Amino acid sequence: xxxxxxxxxxxxxxxxxxxxxxxxxxxxxxxxxxxxxxxxxxxxxxxxxxxxxxxxxxxxxxxxxxxxxxxxxxxxxxxxxxxxxxxxxxxxxxxxxxxxxxxxxxxxxxxxxxxxxxxxxxxxxxxxxxxxxxxxxxxxxxxxxxxxxxxxxxxxxxxxxxxxxxxxxxxxxxxxxxxxxxxxxxxxxxxxxxxxxxxxxxxxxxxxxxxxxxxxxxxxxxxxxxxxxxxxxxxxxxxxxxxxxxxxxxxxxxxxxxxxxxxxxxxxxxxxxxxxxxxxxxxxxxxxxxxxxxxxxxxxxxxxxxxxxxxxxxxxxxxxxxxxxxxxxxxxxxxxxxxxxxxxxxxxxxxxxxxxxxxxxxxxxxxxxxxxxxxxxxxxxxxxxxxxxxxxxxxxxxxxxxxxxxxxxxxxxxxxxxxxxxxxxxxxxxxxxxxxxxxxxxxxxxxxxxxxxxxxxxxxxxxxxxxxxxxxxxxxxxxxxxxxxxxxxxxxxxxxxxxxxxxxxxxxxxxxxxxxxxxxxxxxxxxxxxxxxxxxxxxxxxxxxxxx
Amino acid sequence: xxxxxxxxxxxxxxxxxxxxxxxxxxxxxxxxxxxxxxxxxxxxxxxxxxxxxxxxxxxxxxxxxxxxxxxxxxxxxxxxxxxxxxxxxxxxxxxxxxxxxxxxxxxxxxxxxxxxxxxxxxxxxxxxxxxxxxxxxxxxxxxxxxxxxxxxxxxxxxxxxxxxxxxxxxxxxxxxxxxxxxxxxxxxxxxxxxxxxxxxxxxxxxxxxxxxxxxxxxxxxxxxxxxxxxxxxxxxxxxxxxxx
Numbered sequence: 001x002x003x004x005x006x007x008x009x010x011x012x013x014x015x016x017x018x019x020x021x022x023x024x025x026x027x028x029x030x031x032x033x034x035x036x037x038x039x040x041x042x043x044x045x046x047x048x049x050x051x052x053x054x055x056x057x058x059x060x061x062x063x064x065x066x067x068x069x070x071x072x073x074x075x076x077x078x079x080x081x082x083x084x085x086x087x088x089x090x091x092x093x094x095x096x097x098x099x100x101x102x103x104x105x106x107x108x109x110x111x112x113x114x115x116x117x118x119x120x121x122x123x124x125x126x127x128x129x130x131x132x133x134x135x136x137x138x139x140x141x142x143x144x145x146x147x148x149x150x151x152x153x154x155x156x157x158x159x160x161x162x163x164x165x166x167x168x169x170x171x172x173x174x175x176x177x178x179x180x181x182x183x184x185x186x187x188x189x190x191x192x193x194x195x196x197x198x199x200x201x202x203x204x205x206x207x208x209x210x211x212x213x214x215x216x217x218x219x220x221x222x223x224x225x226x227x228x229x230x231x232x233x234x235x236x237x238x239x240x241x242x243x244x245x246x247x248x249x250x251x252x253x254x255x256x257x258x259x260x261x262x263x264x265x266x267x268x269x270x271x272x273x274x275x276x277x278x279x280x281x282x283x284x285x286x287x288x289x290x291x292x293x294x295x296x297x298x299x300x301x302x303x304x305x306x307x308x309x310x311x312x313x314x315x316x317x318x319x320x321x322x323x324x325x326x327x328x329x330x331x332x333x334x335x336x337x338x339x340x341x342x343x344x345x346x347x348x349x350x351x352x353x354x355x356x357x358x359x360x361x362x363x364x365x366x367x368x369x370x371x372x373x374x375x376x377x378x379x380x381x382x383x384x385x386x387x388x389x390x391x392x393x394x395x396x397x398x399x400x401x402x403x404x405x406x407x408x409x410x411x412x413x414x415x416x417x418x419x420x421x422x423x424x425x426x427x428x429x430x431x432x433x434x435x436x437x438x439x440x441x442x443x444x445x446x447x448x449x450x451x452x453x454x455x456x457x458x459x460x461x462x463x464x465x466x467x468x469x470x471x472x473x474x475x476x477x478x479x480x481x482x483x484x485x486x487x488x489x490x491x492x493x494x495x496x497x498x499x500x501x502x503x504x505x506x507x508x509x510x511x512x513x514x515x516x517x518x519x520x521x522x523x524x525x526x527x528x529x530x531x532x533x534x535x536x537x538x539x540x541x542x543x544x545x546x547x548x
Numbered sequence: 549x550x551x552x553x554x555x556x557x558x559x560x561x562x563x564x565x566x567x568x569x570x571x572x573x574x575x576x577x578x579x580x581x582x583x584x585x586x587x588x589x590x591x592x593x594x595x596x597x598x599x600x601x602x603x604x605x606x607x608x609x610x611x612x613x614x615x616x617x618x619x620x621x622x623x624x625x626x627x628x629x630x631x632x633x634x635x636x637x638x639x640x641x642x643x644x645x646x647x648x649x650x651x652x653x654x655x656x657x658x659x660x661x662x663x664x665x666x667x668x669x670x671x672x673x674x675x676x677x678x679x680x681x682x683x684x685x686x687x688x689x690x691x692x693x694x695x696x697x698x699x700x701x702x703x704x705x706x707x708x709x710x711x712x713x714x715x716x717x718x719x720x721x722x723x724x725x726x727x728x729x730x731x732x733x734x735x736x737x738x739x740x741x742x743x744x745x746x747x748x749x750x751x752x753x754x755x756x757x758x759x760x761x762x763x764x765x766x767x768x769x770x771x772x773x774x775x776x777x778x779x780x781x782x783x784x785x786x787x788x789x790x791x792x
Contacts, residue, residue: 152753
């Protein structure tokens with residue numbers, strides 16, 4: 001009671017009268033203006049305020065500006081007559097100066113209205129009020145993918161749930177002859193159940209071609225998400241450009257970085273299912289003909305991968321991976337892999353037989369030790385594998401590891417890796433559970449092997465000898481699997497004490513920042529949350545794409 | 549008030565309570581001034597109470613004095629002196645309270661005690677309990693006043709936020725997600741929250757984002773009620789942060 005709790009965020013002691021037990025300083029700080037106004041439009045256009053807009057739209061009320069950018073402004077409004085909340089998107093009037101604009105607007109709006117799909121934001125109405133071109137569409141009460149990425153990243157498992165939904169929406173649109181042309185995290189909305197809704201279909205086309213040749217504010221989407229052909233020959237763009245952009249989003253979800261220049265396959269950056277490399281790299285092919293030809297193909301592939309266990313987690317691959325594996329994230333193409341695995345198995349077999357025959361003349365009790373020995377081997381293999389993963393993880397995300405742990409190596413591993421996906425407060429209960437569980441398993445295992453020996457009568461002929469040895473060797477995978485149930489790379493690394501954080505990175509959801517691809521270290525499914533990286537503020541106010 | 553909740557701060561500004569007071573030119577007869585002031589007083593009475601307590605006033609007297617001060621604030625002429633150009637409600641209130649207290653010392657307090665209508669429902673037990681909880685520090689009474697002000701503000705904001713969630717039947721979500729307002733959650737926290745609320749991790753992230761956005765909106769809105777211009781909002785927040 002008397003011991004004062006500290007704020008988990010700023011580490012200052014919490015005063016006893018803090019509101020709802022939350023740190024007052026951090027609460028106030030959360031309300032401060034962002035240091036930079038992210039996504040502030042660079043064009044001179046200021047969206048009309050609520051009162052002004054009410055003059056244009058007498059049938060709407062409760063008008064609330066929720067996002068703005070160079071490409072327009074989005075308001076949350078209520079349709080008075082229908083008593084429903086919708087999103088209203090206003091395009092900047094200067095766009096209308098373009099002679100072909102009105103025609104383009106009408107044509108694309110018609111096409112967009114056809115897109116009635118659970119993963120696409122529905123267009124209700126479009127039109128023109130004086131100089132304002134507008135859309136009225138479904139309002140999504142949630143966040144966009146950029147917000148979600150910024151607030152702690154997305155695990156591979158989540159990414160593999162999100163991507164197929166995007167694919168579905170894209171496939172549906174493509175079937176209807178509509179290419180999105182501007183797939184990026186800001187356009188991928190998530191409702192409060194985490195379901196995907198894609199916004200701004202066809203908008204890129206209305207707002208003036210695909211070529212980023214105008215002022216920055218007029219660039220359609222960010223160039224990082226654009227397919228090469230979209231930049232080079234915009235006239236030749238087809239639905240496969242969306243598949244490329246999808247690949248960029250996928251890559252970013254998995255690695256936290258954008259695939260720029262000569263980039264590594266995702267598995268080099270994070271520990272993920274190696275089969276995902278092939279999917280991501282194929283969507284990112286420069287040549288459209290070499291990509292997946294349909295969004296539905298990507299969906300199928302991702303879902304297949306999600307449904308079957310990852311190659312590197314397959315028990316049969318354990319030994320192989322131990323020896324060859326993860327170094328380059330290329331288990332299945334490493335030519336020596338299978339060979340070395342077989343070699344290892346033979347070695348282990350010979351060693352085990354030799355050891356077994358050493359013990360053969362000894363008392364029965366020694367068998368138990370022997371069995372325990374094999375079981376422990378399994379546990380040790382798990383440790384070696386973890387160490388390899390940890391080294392890779394360090395390689396990929398050095399920022400996440402405090403400097404000293406790079407040196408302390410094994411000790412750091414044992415300190416960090418002791419508990420899987422759980423916070424520190426449960427370390428001891430988990431360890432006790434682990435020990436108790438292991439003891440139980442070992443006892444049952446020993447009993448099983450003893451019965452087995454008893455039935456067969458020990459060491460009577462080479463065939464039975466082989467069987468016996470296999471029975472005992474089964475302790476290795478058993479130990480390994482058991483250990484991995486409890487033991488993995490930490491989900492979150494403890495923050496190094498008193499490490500000054502760099503200035504919070506403000507991601508601009510709207511305006512492109514050609515100088516910075518906003519790379520962000522990202523967590524992978526089983527491990528590592530970038531706790532040290534999270535920034536306090538994010539550009540939530542400037543969410544242009546919200547609802548549209 | 550509920551109506552104001554659904555709007556974002558920038559649209560609020562034309563009609564924040566403090567600007568209403570200022571716009572009325574300090575005319576206490578104007579009904580909107582009265583409403584605006586009592587509404588503000590409702591939120592910030594505790595800093596006043598504890599400032600008075602801190603002057604060495606016993607609990608019973610402090611309560612009366614607080615009531616009386618608020619009554620005077622609403623009825624009498626303090627507002628005439630306000631300079632709208634640099635008005636922050638907090639500084640105004642502290643200055644007025646000082647003025648009030650120094651006048652009060654010259655009067656016979658006993659005569660005044662008890663005879664007034666209670667304008668604000670101060671829960672005295674609550675007030676005393678809170679007052680006793682306060683850390684005894686070396687802070688000046690003024691700084692303490694500001695600190696309590698900040699806490700009262702946060703109480704109010706969190707109350708509004710909670711009300712929002714309760715109204716939409718999501719009180720459980722609010723309770724579970726509340727800690728993210730002070731610290732960024734890490735991955736296991738998300739997973740744990742997901743399990744606890746039976747939501748997917750992605751849905752939790754969306755909910756966290758919404759909670760934070762809403763909180764920020766409410767906080768800025770609540771502070772906006774007490775300053776005269778948009779430009780002062782961040783300065784006020786900064787001041788409040790410094791006094792904590």
